[in-house]
Amino acid sequence: xxxxxxxxxxxxxxxxxxxxxxxxxxxxxxxxxxxxxxxxxxxxxxxxxxxxxxxxxxxxxxxxxxxxxxxxxxxxxxxxxxxxxxxxxxxxxxxxxxxxxxxxxxxxxxxxxxxxxxxxxxxxxxxxxxxxxxxxxxxxxxxxxxxxxxxxxxxxxxxxxxxxxxxxxxxxxxxxxxxxxxxxxxxxxxxxxxxxxxxxxxxxxxxxxxxxxxxxxxxxxxxxxxxxxxxxxxxxxxxxxxxxxxxxxxxxxxxxxxxxxxxxxxxxxxxxxxxxxxxxxxxxxxxxxxxxxxxxxxxxxxxxxxxxxxxxxxxxxxxxxxxxxxxxxxxxxxxxxxxxxxxxxxxxxxxxxxxxxxxxxxxxxxxxxxxxxxxxxxxxxxxxxxxxxxxxxxxxxxxxxx
Amino acid sequence: xxxxxxxxxxxxxxxxxxxxxxxxxxxxxxxxxxxxxxxxxxxxxxxxxxxxxxxxxxxxxxxxxxxxxxxxxxxxxxxxxxxxxxxxxxxxxxxxxxxxxxxxxxxxxxxxxxxxxxxxxxxxxxxxxxxxxxxxxxxxxxxxxxxxxxxxxxxxxxxxxxxxxxxxxxxxxxxxxxxxxxxxxxxxxxxxxxxxxxxxxxxxxxxxxxxxxxxxxxxxxxxxxxxxxxxxxxxxxxxxxxxxxxxxxxxxxxxxxxxxxxxxxxxxxxxxxxxxxxxxxxxxxxxxxxxxxxxxxxxxxxxxxxxxxxxxxxxxxxxxxxxxxxxxxxxxxxxxxxxxxxxxxxxxxxxxxxxxxxxxxxxxxxxxxxxxxxxxxxxxxxxxxxxxxxxxxxxxxxxxxx
Numbered sequence: 166x167x168x169x170x171x172x173x174x175x176x177x178x179x180x181x182x183x184x185x186x187x188x189x190x191x192x193x194x195x196x197x198x199x200x201x202x203x204x205x206x207x208x209x210x211x212x213x214x215x216x217x218x219x220x221x222x223x224x225x226x227x228x229x230x231x232x233x234x235x236x237x238x239x240x241x242x243x244x245x246x247x248x249x250x251x252x253x254x255x256x257x258x259x260x261x262x263x264x265x266x267x268x269x270x271x272x273x274x275x276x277x278x279x280x281x282x283x284x285x286x287x288x289x290x291x292x293x294x295x296x297x298x299x300x301x302x303x304x305x306x307x308x309x310x311x312x313x314x315x316x317x318x319x320x321x322x323x324x325x326x327x328x329x330x331x332x333x334x335x336x337x338x339x340x341x342x343x344x345x346x347x348x349x350x351x352x353x354x355x356x357x358x359x360x361x362x363x364x365x366x367x368x369x370x371x372x373x374x375x376x377x378x379x380x381x382x383x384x385x386x387x388x389x390x391x392x393x394x395x396x397x398x399x400x401x402x403x404x405x406x407x408x409x410x411x412x413x414x415x416x417x418x419x420x421x422x423x424x425x426x427x428x429x430x431x432x433x434x435x436x437x438x439x440x441x442x443x444x445x446x447x448x449x450x451x452x453x454x455x456x457x458x459x460x461x462x463x464x465x466x467x468x469x470x471x472x473x474x475x476x477x478x479x480x481x482x483x484x485x486x487x488x489x490x491x492x493x494x495x496x497x498x499x500x501x502x503x504x505x506x507x508x509x510x511x512x513x514x515x516x517x518x519x520x521x522x523x524x525x526x527x528x529x530x531x532x533x534x535x536x537x538x539x540x541x542x543x544x545x546x547x548x549x550x551x552x553x554x555x556x557x558x559x560x561x562x563x564x565x566x567x
Numbered sequence: 568x569x570x571x572x573x574x575x576x577x578x579x580x581x582x583x584x585x586x587x588x589x590x591x592x593x594x595x596x597x598x599x600x601x602x603x604x605x606x607x608x609x610x611x612x613x614x615x616x617x618x619x620x621x622x623x624x625x626x627x628x629x630x631x632x633x634x635x636x637x638x639x640x641x642x643x644x645x646x647x648x649x650x651x652x653x654x655x656x657x658x659x660x661x662x663x664x665x666x667x668x669x670x671x672x673x674x675x676x677x678x679x680x681x682x683x684x685x686x687x688x689x690x691x692x693x694x695x696x697x698x699x700x701x702x703x704x705x706x707x708x709x710x711x712x713x714x715x716x717x718x719x720x721x722x723x724x725x726x727x728x729x730x731x732x733x734x735x736x737x738x739x740x741x742x743x744x745x746x747x748x749x750x751x752x753x754x755x756x757x758x759x760x761x762x763x764x765x766x767x768x769x770x771x772x773x774x775x776x777x778x779x780x781x782x783x784x785x786x787x788x789x790x791x792x793x794x795x796x797x798x799x800x801x802x803x804x805x806x807x808x809x810x811x812x813x814x815x816x817x818x819x820x821x822x823x824x825x826x827x828x829x830x831x832x833x834x835x836x837x838x839x840x841x842x843x844x845x846x847x848x849x850x851x852x853x854x855x856x857x858x859x860x861x862x863x864x865x866x867x868x869x870x871x872x873x874x875x876x877x878x879x880x881x882x883x884x885x886x887x888x889x890x891x892x893x894x895x896x897x898x899x900x901x902x903x904x905x906x907x908x909x910x911x912x913x914x915x916x917x918x919x920x921x922x923x924x925x926x927x928x929x930x931x932x933x934x935x936x937x938x939x940x941x942x943x944x945x946x947x948x949x950x951x952x953x954x955x956x957x958x959x960x961x962x963x964x965x966x967x968x969x
Contacts, residue, residue, distance in 0.1 A: 166796065166822070167735055167769055170684050173826055202635050210629035217619045227612035231809035233604050267669055267835045274834055278705060282572050283685070299833045303680060333569055367569055394568065407633035409840035420568070424575055431701045432676055433669045437839045438811035 172303045195512065196546065196554035199520035201343065201492055204467075204545045207460040208407055209447065216446045226442065234438040236430050238265020238414070241445035246414050249448050250376070250400070256389055258416050264425055267436045269373045269401030269413035273297045276334075276369055276397055277304040278428040279421065285333040288326055290318050292495075292527030292535055294343045297336060297371065306333075308529040315486065317342065317349030320356055327364055334367040335360075339387055341374035341491025344527045344540035348489065351384055358390035366395065373401040373413075374491035376457070379465035381489035394418030402444055404492070405457065410440035464492065464544060470551045471543040478559025480566055492544030495524075497537055502565055504539045510561060517561050519554045573685075574705045597914065598956035600943045601922035603745065603894060606869075607947065609862040610809055611849065618848045628844065636840040638832050640667025640816070643847035648816050651850050652778065652802070658791055660818050666827055669838045671775045671803030671815035675699045678736075678771055678799055679706040680830040681823065687735040690728055692720050694897075694929030694937055696745045699738060699773065708735075710931040717888065719744065719751030722758055729766055736769040737762075741789055743776035743893025746929045746942035750891065753786055760792035768797065775803040775815075776893035778859070781867035783891035796820035804846055806894070807859065812842035866894065866946060872953045873945040880961025882968055894946030897926075899939055904967055906941045913963055921960045 220226050237243065243263040251258045266272055281287070283305035289298065291310030301308050309330050312322040318337060326332070337357065339349035349357070361368040370387045388398040394417075402412040415425060429435070447453060471494060475485050482499035498504065504523040511519045524538025543551055622628050639645065645665040653660045668674055683689070685707035691700065693712030703710050711732050714724040720739060728734070739759065741751035751759070763770040772789045790800040796819075804814040817827060831837070849855060873896060877887050884901035900906065906925040913921045926940025945953050 167682060167767055169826055170680070170682055173681055173829065205630055205634065208630060208633040210627075210633060213633065214623040214629055217623055221616040221619055225612075227616055228607055228610060229811075231610040231612060231615065231811045232607065233805075233810045267839070270833075271835045278572070279575055280569060280572055296833065296836075299829075303830070303833050365569055403635075408635045409631075409633045411835060411837065411839040424571055427575065427701075428705070431672075431698065431705050432834075433673045433813060434698075435813065437669070437813040437842050439841050439845070440839050443841070 172305050192518070195518045195520055196550050196557070197520045198541045198543065198546060198551070198554055198558075199522050200542055200545060202408060202545050203404055203460075203492070204463060207463055209452065209456050212447055212450075212452045212456070213407070213443055216443050216450070220442055220446060230438045230442055234435045234441070236426055236435050238263070238436055239438065239441040239445055241449065242412075242441045243414075245445055245448040246416070249453065251416065254383070254389070255385055256416075261419060262416055262422055264415045264422060264429060265436050265441060266413045266415055266429070267433060268408075268411040269371065269399055269403060270296060270300070271432075272371070272397075272399030272413060272415050273300045273336075273369070275415065275425055275428045275432065276367070276399075277301060277306070278432070279424050280333055280367055281306050282333075286330040288323065288330070288332045288335045289529060290337060290342060290345075291530060292344050292524065292538070293336065293529065294338060294371070295526055298529055301336070310529045313345065313347060315347055317347055317353055318357070320353055320360070323357075323360070327360070327366070332366055334369055336369045336371065337387065338371045339375075340372055340378070340384065341488050343374070343491075344493065344522065344524070345495040346486040346488030346491055346493055347495070348384065349387070354384065354387045355390045358387050358392075358396055361391065361395035362393040368396040370396055370398045372398060373404055375400070376405045377461060377464060377492075378490035379461040379468070388416060394421065397421060405453070405460070406444050406447060407440075410444060412436065412440055412444055464490075467543040467546065467548055467551060468494070470548040471541065471555065474552050474555035475541075475559075478556050480559075480563055493540050493542040496539050496541055497524075498539070498562060499566065500537055502562060503536050505536060507539075507561070507565065511558055514561070517557045519558045521558070574707050594920070597920045597922055598948065598952050598959070599922045600945065600948060600953070600956055600960075601924050602944055602947060604810060604947050605806055605862075605894070606865060609865055611854065611858050614849055614852075614854045614858070615809070615845055618845050618852070622844055622848060632840045632844055636837045636843070638828055638837050640665070640838055641840065641843040641847055643851065644814075644843045645816070647847055647850040648818070651855065653818065656785070656791070657787055658818075663821060664818055664824055666817045666824060666831060667838050667843060668815045668817060668831070669835060670810075670813040671773065671801055671805060672698060672702070673834075674773070674799075674801030674815060674817050675702045675738075675771070677817065677827055677830045677834065678769070678801075679703060679708070680834070681826050682735055682769055683708050684735075688732040690725065690732070690734045690737045691931060692739060692744065692747075693932060694746050694926065694940070695738065695931065696740060696773070697928055700931055703738070712931045715747065715749060717749055719749055719755055720759070722755055722762070725759075725762065729762070729768070734768055736771055738771045738773065739789065740773045740775075741777075742774055742780070742786065743890050745776070745893075746895065746924065746926070747897040748888040748890030748893055748895055749897070750786065751789070756786065756789045757792045760789050760794075760798055763793065763797035764795040770798040772798055772800045774800060775806055777802070778807045779863060779866060779894075780892035781863040781870070790818060796823065799823060807855070807862070808846050808849060809842075812846060814838065814842055814846055866892070869945040869948065869950055869953060870896070872950040873943065873957065876954050876957035877943075877961075880958050882961075882965055895942050895944040898941050898943055899926075900941070900964060901968065902939055904964060905938050907938060909941075909963065909967065913960055916963070919959045919963050921956045923960070
């Protein structure tokens, strides 16, 4: 057989770690603090049922739904993005600057198609979202990590790495970052946009968690401060509507959008119509506001439970992030505890049976960086299971420290 | 701004020709024989309405539909592919060899991710489907055309070009080819699969029209003759179910499928759930058989009308393909008539107002090849409009010949 292309062999091994967890996650006894999926209770099942019934029966929109659609996406849904999602954040986007895509992840793919040549450098947060790294590596980009603190990417380190590596792109998840739960501060947002403009670097802002903020003050997207069109904003409907609908959007300047049109056409013609119609109606009928309130209340309670449980049961010397939104927190255990080894025991031992994601895989640097860290999700787990899971996990960690 | 990647500038100009037609196609007076969309009457609107109602209300499958789904696709729909679509054609596929994708086009994209390095050669039919060429060029492949006759790709020319260009892949649309409507003969199918195995070349078989055959004997896919796993079969639900649902599938060996799993994960996680559930139910409830019969009857009548009209109104010396299925035919006018120039007049002159697709853009060779050819679609146009369109177009061509 012909050899696979180089991009396939450089795909991040780390992504496989997450995938391997999927098997164990089907065990009903396991308390999974590993996945990143929204809570089943946070899915608007009843609204979707009603909308589908209406759209297909009363409004008879079947022919429109089943025929070819628009490359840019359903105009109604693009309008939702402009008026309901970006407008209230103080962003005046034009309808022509919005494209509906097949889940948030497709943005990384399309933007790479536009800009990335083999060998190009992309600066990413350290730690960062492994599936994006996997895409970047598929395009044979070199990913270099930039250090973070509790205010997100450290700009001194960013500047240093720009000087050394001359990146084509900076990839940032500014709000309730995956995996760390951290949020980029206001000053750094402003400065990051300016760095993109000054140094002629694309800023790819991936912001799927921003709309599920349940405490702390709202922060504007990096894109708000972009005066030159260097920042491209990607977002997803997975966390605020439904992940199974595979819907996301890109907000970019007209010049970039014209090329994105070509790339999207070539990739898959357009995003499926039916999920777009349903999602647009979900907003148009005013269902989003109360739904949003409901999921924020749900996740806030889980975050509070999680943080309290970690403080109660994890050993002294543990550092944890307090996320003001999103679905997970990030824990650094005292040095010497290897979370990759810990995970195996935590999943395998019948009196523990708790899953999380080990930290190492989120660092492109490798070399054991983050080997005492872990991403712990609380989004899809009821509070009493969160407490029980953290109690068991804390017990195992305490045992390891003896 | 940073420069766009090379792949974006090598994108086929030809694809833009088709896109530019989209504007004119909204004129209700225009008879469009240009598009490749199925007939509105061929969309199973009522069945989909009923299924959606049932799935969401009686079966309460909302939570499954809205949550994350499987990378490989909905098991029910993969079973439909194995049992309802491939089984009856004599193909014994394993469930693990089938992946559901986001429209047929995504197959070209995913397979290129697996195999294509910049500079690799892909042999394509001459003429061929421009959107696939656009994808191949996005991966910086070099596309080389192989001559065709009425039995499809000419294997002598294929062998010659293999020897000269050492291709990584051969791209073939064996049944009712886009744009020519031609079908690869049985002997050539067998031989093509053997060439892939012998010369260690991937055969990418793109077969979206095969299931709408309305005359002539059924032919097995090239993949049927593949003994080594070199052939990858791609197909689409766009022509037999609904294009707006963006559903297709890939049938490939286990080794290739494992890599496709990685590529699909990185590209967009999985295909949207709702269209998959609806499409699977469409087959499971036995709606496909009568629907298939109905659309075949519909398209057969249009094909017959189209062929008769061309024979009546086009000038002597015209050559046309008689397609046993699919949505279009291919016409070569007498030398000296340039169809690109003709198209502009045909669309622009108020007493004509007929659109088709000029032939030139379908040839990767360029240099004026196919400049007297045209793709004429009959799929989405009622018979009386087909007759009227061809009468007007024939008149214009006769005028040009004076």
